[in-house]
Amino acid sequence: MDNTLVSDQSTEQRILEAARRVFVVKGFAGARMQEIADAAGINKALLHYYFRSKEKLFEQIFREAFGxxxxxxxxxxxxxxxxxxxxxxxxxxxxxxxxxxxxxxxxxxxxxxxxxxxxxxxxxxxxxxxxxxxxxxxxxxxxxxxxxxxxxxxxxxxxxxxxxxxxxxxxxxxxxxxxxxxxxxxxxxxxxxxxxxxxxxxxxxx
Amino acid sequence: MDNTLVSDQSTEQRILEAARRVFVVKGFAGARMQEIADAAGINKALLHYYFRSKEKLFEQIFREAFGxxxxxxxxxxxxxxxxxxxxxxxxxxxxxxxxxxxxxxxxxxxxxxxxxxxxxxxxxxxxxxxxxxxxxxxxxxxxxxxxxxxxxxxxxxxxxxxxxxxxxxxxxxxxxxxxxxxxxxxxxxxxxxxxxxxxxxxxxxx
DNA sequence: TTTGTATTTAACCAAATGGTTAAACTATAT
DNA sequence: ATATAGTTTAACCATTTGGTTAAATACAAA
The missing domain is CATH 1.10.357 (Tetracycline Repressor; domain 2)
Structure with a gap:
């Protein structure tokens, strides 16, 4: 019932890291969800499965960074x-x-x-x-x-x-x-x- | 045969100024040709009439700025x-x-x-x-x-x-x-x- | 008046992009 | 074995966006 811990964390972290890299270089407007997915080694569907939208993903990363x-x-x-x-x-x-x-x-x-x-x-x-x-x-x-x-x-x-x-x-x-x-x-x-x-x-x- | 001097200069300058403002704030990826056209008080068609593409327009502005x-x-x-x-x-x-x-x-x-x-x-x-x-x-x-x-x-x-x-x-x-x-x-x-x-x-x- | 340039209007196209969905597959926990 | 969450595949949609085009108009020069 809770394999979420290991799997979630590692995948979510991979996504966050990938998103960070892409957002930092390309900026919000220049970043592509597909590119983030690729960089994280997953596909777009799963990306939206974790973070509903580009804005949500960006906000989370930004908040972390700024904090x-x-x-x-x-x-x-x-x-x-x-x-x-x-x-x-x-x-x-x-x-x-x-x-x-x-x-x-x-x-x-x-x-x-x-x-x-x-x-x-x-x-x-x-x-x-x-x-x-x-x-x-x-x-x-x-x-x-x-x-x-x-x-x-x-x-x-x-x-x-x-x-x-x-x-x-x-x-x-x-x-x-x-x-x-x-x-x-x-x-x-x-x-x-x-x-x-x-x-x-x-x-x-x- | 050559009203281009006055008219060209002023319109071209208006475009360049508008583009500069937009590009500076939004970046290349975030900038929209439509927004630049609006800011210059013209329409998209005329924008492409003066500067063939977004890249061309950006390059010109960038070169000027950096120079x-x-x-x-x-x-x-x-x-x-x-x-x-x-x-x-x-x-x-x-x-x-x-x-x-x-x-x-x-x-x-x-x-x-x-x-x-x-x-x-x-x-x-x-x-x-x-x-x-x-x-x-x-x-x-x-x-x-x-x-x-x-x-x-x-x-x-x-x-x-x-x-x-x-x-x-x-x-x-x-x-x-x-x-x-x-x-x-x-x-x-x-x-x-x-x-x-x-x-x-x-x-x-x- | 004619001619050519500047400009507008408006419609259009193709590609990219964010986002969705449904079905199938995997693996794990119970 | 069954349910559940993670994941993939693949197709699809609506919107945005850069860019084009054709026709009409305004306007100044010749």
């Missing part, structure tokens, strides 16, 4: 740590996260780009915004206390996000522009874990 | 200027460029993401790569001469690119996360022209 992206990061800035240590921890954690799941930022960003408000209303909880504002306040305080060189906290936030995220979002372009192969680029991303926080701290320390 | 993005920037680094001044000039020029044409990076990046190699082979001339390598060498030299703090030149290049480009690519997400309205965000981008170069120089000066 993994933010929680835990905002939390870092609420810990009782020295300011610079927080920045170190944040960038290192973020970059590590994205190294393991490099598809996340592109996916979220491009979907966000298609219909921003719809997306935002659906997936962003007010708590997230609250913790982001809280981080902004910490930046402002640090500047006022002279702990860091005076800088618009929003610019600082943009800078940190940019340095962490963009090398992953722009990888296809950057990698070819800089003419490095896959393993070299991966090594660069590894090195960024240290490099970025050092760069930021150097830039803002008085 | 505006790089030339002139690499050139800055070949001028006989102090190193820090080059960085200032580069970031300011780049950010100014993208403020005027904010759709460019998203467009290029997302298309690049769809089929990187095809894209690259088509639109990147070897001269571009040469001048990029040349910039990399300048970074390396500056580090060796002790002009700047020791840093992997590729990381520095990634950092500069990230700081300049990402706030535009990720705008829909960043703007909502930071809860700033359109005019405020534009002001932030204006301010970045100064802010970013200062940030970078502060980070790398010994």
């Amino acid at each position: 993994r992206l933010l929680p835990g990061l905002a939390e870092i800035f609420s810990r009782p740590l020295p300011f610079f240590r927080k920045i170190e921890l944040f960038t290192e954690t973020y970059i590590s996260l994205v190294i393991e799941q490099p598809y996340l930022p592109v996916f979220v960003l491009s979907e966000m780009h298609r219909n921003p408000d719809d997306f935002f209303q659906k997936h962003i909880q007010p708590e997230m915004l609250a913790s982001i504002r809280q981080i902004g306040r910490q930046f402002a305080e640090a500047a006022q206390e002279g702990l860091i060189r005076p800088i618009d906290p929003r610019q600082l936030m943009l800078n940190i996000m940019s340095l962490c995220v963009f090398p992953f979002v722009g990888r296809p372009m950057l990698q070819r522009m800089m003419q490095v192969n896959d393993t070299e680029y991966q090594q660069l991303m590894e090195a960024r874990r240290q490099s970025v926080s050092a760069f930021i701290i150097q830039a803002i320390q008085p | 505006r993005l790089l030339p002139g920037l690499a050139e800055i680094f070949s001028r006989p200027l102090p190193f820090f001044r080059k960085i200032e000039l580069f970031t300011e020029t780049y950010i100014s460029l993208v403020i005027e044409q904010p759709y460019l990076p998203v467009f290029v990046l997302s298309e690049m993401h769809r089929n990187p190699d095809d894209f690259f082979q088509k639109h990147i001339q070897p001269e571009m790569l040469a001048s990029i390598r040349q910039i990399g060498r300048q970074f390396a030299e500056a580090a060796q001469e002790g002009l700047i703090r020791p840093i992997d030149p590729r990381q520095l290049m990634l950092n500069i690119m990230s700081l300049c480009v990402f706030p535009f690519v990720g705008r829909p997400m960043l703007q909502r996360m930071m809860q700033v309205n359109d005019t405020e965000y534009q002001q932030l981008m204006e301010a970045r022209r100064q802010s970013v170069s200062a940030f970078i120089i502060q980070a790398i000066q010994p």
